[in-house]
Amino acid sequence: MDVDTVLTAESYDAAVNAAGCVIEAIKDVMEGKGRNAFCVVRPAGHHAGPQGASEAMVEQGSKTRSHGFCLLSNVAIGAAHAMANRLAARVAIVDFDVHHGNGTEEVIRNLKPWRYKHVADTPLGEVAFDTLAEGPWLTERDSENVFFCSIHGFGEYSTGSPYTGLFYPGLGGATEEPNILNIPLGPKFGTQDFRREKLLPRLHSFKPDLVLVSAGFDGHEADFMNYGLVSLTEDDFFWVTDKLCEVAEVTCGGKLVSILEGGYNTNGGPLSPLARRFICFSPPLLCLSSSTLDLLSPPHASPACPRTCELC
Ligand SMILES: [Zn+2]
Numbered sequence: 001m002d003v004d005t006v007l008t009a010e011s012y013d014a015a016v017n018a019a020g021c022v023i024e025a026i027k028d029v030m031e032g033k034g035r036n037a038f039c040v041v042r043p044a045g046h047h048a049g050p051q052g053a054s055e056a057m058v059e060q061g062s063k064t065r066s067h068g069f070c071l072l073s074n075v076a077i078g079a080a081h082a083m084a085n086r087l088a089a090r091v092a093i094v095d096f097d098v099h100h101g102n103g104t105e106e107v108i109r110n111l112k113p114w115r116y117k118h119v120a121d122t123p124l125g126e127v128a129f130d131t132l133a134e135g136p137w138l139t140e141r142d143s144e145n146v147f148f149c150s151i152h153g154f155g156e157y158s159t160g161s162p163y164t165g166l167f168y169p170g171l172g173g174a175t176e177e178p179n180i181l182n183i184p185l186g187p188k189f190g191t192q193d194f195r196r197e198k199l200l201p202r203l204h205s206f207k208p209d210l211v212l213v214s215a216g217f218d219g220h221e222a223d224f225m226n227y228g229l230v231s232l233t234e235d236d237f238f239w240v241t242d243k244l245c246e247v248a249e250v251t252c253g254g255k256l257v258s259i260l261e262g263g264y265n266t267n268g269g270p271l272s273p274l275a276r277r278f279i280c281f282s283p284p285l286l287c288l289s290s291s292t293l294d295l296l297s298p299p300h301a302s303p304a305c306p307r308t309c310e311l312c
Pocket of ligand 1: 097098099
């Protein structure tokens with residue numbers, strides 16, 4: 001579809017199954033069949049907007065409306081399903097992938113009336129579209145009941161040719177709107193910047209009854225997709241998961257569904273850097289004990305879940 005989004009004959013099934021997995025997980029969690037869920041699915045979804053590739057990229061001057069490997073906005077489809085079927089009335093979406101969740105943000109903005117502007121080349125010449133569009137999931141007040149936050153790399157960087165330019169996708173500058181919070185961390189960042197607590201008070205005060213997490217692991221120091229600019233570690237993924245689980249515990253009985261976004265260093269199979277990040281991400285979700293963690297990943301074990309519950 002573009003330079004980084006390739007389709008095969010199986011891509012459609014994979015994309016539909018990924019989104020369907022998220023829907024099933026949300027249903028199970030909201031019906032109490034599980035405390036939480038982690039959907040390890042591909043393709044990722046957070047760069048796909050309501051019209052496919054993100055319109056905002058065009059408006060900001062991008063020549064390609066890149067999908068960034070994404071076909072369907074899995075997390076937004078899950079949120080829409082939850083609200084349209086009255087499984088949840090207030091949904092928070094938190095995206096900690098190293099890249100801005102521009103597609104998800106565009107879907108959330110689409111919940112308010114907006115103008116669809118597009119110029120199409122036709123055999124008769126250019127045709128300009130300028131129409132009012134609106135896509136509510138349940139009611140016209142949907143946008144008051146969905147909170148989206150993305151924490152990500154942002155700005156110009158240079159690591160020498162060919163890696164120079166705007167941190168992908170070049171969007172996600174600071175915003176503080178009632179239902180959209182972008183936290184750009186600059187093109188180069190690490191643990192201290194990532195652990196700023198700006199997001200957590202907003203999440204608490206929003207009082208979601210379902211927390212969805214776009215969990216991307218490409219901010220890890222060993223992941224080539226951040227060009228060596230970002231230096232997050234397994235502990236940071238443990239930390240953010242633990243904090244999000246804590247908010248979910250307080251506001252909605254722990255109802256949290258995570259969906260895999262980025263994370264690309266899979267060399268090494270079950271003990272690859274990506275797999276080890278899953279293990280570090282999992283303890284707060286599963287309340288794993290430290291002895292279980294030792295068995296799973298001896299050289300890279302993270303601290304066990306600090307909370308106590310009936311599963312610990
Ligand atoms: Zn990413």
